[in-house]
Amino acid sequence: MAPRANWKGFLRLSLVTCPVALYPATSESEKISFNQLNRQTGHRIRYVKVDADTGDEVPNEDIVKGYELEKGHYIEVSKEELEEIALESTRTIEIDEFVDKADIDPRYLIRPYYLRPDGKVGHDAFAVIRETIREMNKVAIGRIVLTNREHIIALEPMDKGLVGTLLRYPYEVRSEQEYFEEIQDVKITKDMLDLARHIVEQKAGTFAPEKFEDHYETALIDLINQKRAGKTIRPNDRPKGENVVDLMEALRRSVGQKASQTVAAAKPAKKPKKAAAGQKEMLMPIAGKKTAGKEASAKKQASGRQRKSA
Template sequence: MAPRANWKGFLRLSLVTCPVALYPATSDTEKVSFNQINRKTGHRIKYAKVDADTGEEVAAEDIMKGFKIDTDTYVEVSKDELDDIALESTRTIEIDEFVPKTDIDNRYLIRPYYLVPDGKVGHDAFAVIRETIRGMNKVAIGRVVLTNREHIIALEPLGKGLMGTLLRYPYEVRSEKEYFDDIQDVKVTKDMLDLARHIVEQKSGSFKPGQFEDRYESALIDLINRKRSGLRPAAKAAPKSGGNVINLMDALKRSLAGAKQSPAPARANGKKPKKRVEGQREMLLPISGGGKRAVREEPKKTEKPVRAAARSKKAG
């Protein structure tokens, strides 16, 4: 089932306008999540909103927002007052300017979205805007109102669509100076740099996200599967010792030797690991009674749970 659009409206470049829909480009729903439960009863824990002084539960209609001035003083703000100052969405992403992508500091990036034509009309106008941005080799900067707040959005071509990335305002980005001022100025020798470059060359490659495994997520899945199968959790492996290297030059030489001797990633039965399109949750064991989320047979209690696919190269 296709995800629901977070926003629908229009994309406008001067007099060229087309209806568009905005979809989130990322998702955390595939990650393992937990509920809090009562150890004694096994029931879920629910939270009640209570008065900090009286301890009595407060009804939703009696709760309002307050801005803290000092310990016991708040400026109360009602929902109607917030509604009065809320930016009314124009339902239009207005492109204001075009800038080189290199001008956008990565610290300003918040989250990506996919922008696509909405409906059967407007595909030609969308294509004109997309190809104009592509041809200029720049990023289009516009504004969009989401949940009553106006956001800056950077638009760039991605295949047949557009990727829109929300940007932070300057007041949301901290200056690096307060963190970097105390870093000592150190003179680095040519020999050290040469060794470091050799290490980088040995470890150089192209970025392939599919090679990386969320090792904590995989450990969670293994833990849950083992417990559901009545098996004891696997013993934790002892951490590898990094050795007692004091001399920086010696550390660089050892690192270079280690990089040269590192074997290629192991593959099950010598075969290339299968690319897994679905999320991590497909690796969970089936739920009794038939659950759509499961794709594996439940192992016997005397067997080690089988992974859905061979492990990918670990990020390290």
């Protein structure tokens, strides 16, 4: 079952309009998450909204937004006042222009959404907009209001629908100069580049997300399973960083190391374990249930053998 839509409204290209719904394209619900507990009681910690001066808890209906002009001095803005400045993009994604995908700086990308027709009407208009973008091999740029903020959204076809990626505004992207200006200008020899290029060619592959493994998530699951089983937790050795003294020697060793790995990889590999559907399937069952069953079965078989020999 598809999740609830984050937004519903209309997609418009000039006079062509259709009702659409926007859905999150990513999810982190399968990741291990923790609650904060009181170490003394084991109870969960609950956060409450309190008045900073009186310390009294404040109910939601008495909470308003405020912009701080100076320390301790605010201008209050009500929900009704915010609704009065609602933009057209609150209900409509207006396509403003078409650009080449290569022109979009990756620093401006925020998060992806799926866009599809909403209801039984408007599929024809949606298909016209989608196939126009596909045929032109462009990305459509529009505007949308999410969480009371207007965002720029880049639309491109995917199968029968559209993928919309929210983009940052220029003032949200920091200049690279303040980080890169102190990087030294160095001269790289052709031999170094040749060796580095050889390493890259040996590691060349295709983008296949199914090969990615979240090692930290796996370590968290292993930690939880060990604690549930009552095992003693022993810290792993931390990786040590090494300073490169001879860059040329490091490149040569890298090439040789990759060659030996290639030979090892040519040997028949063990059949990989089937990837779990999610973290819950990887967590161990309640400790003791299966073990107790096996022990009972073993005792029963041993008892039967004793009676038979008697």
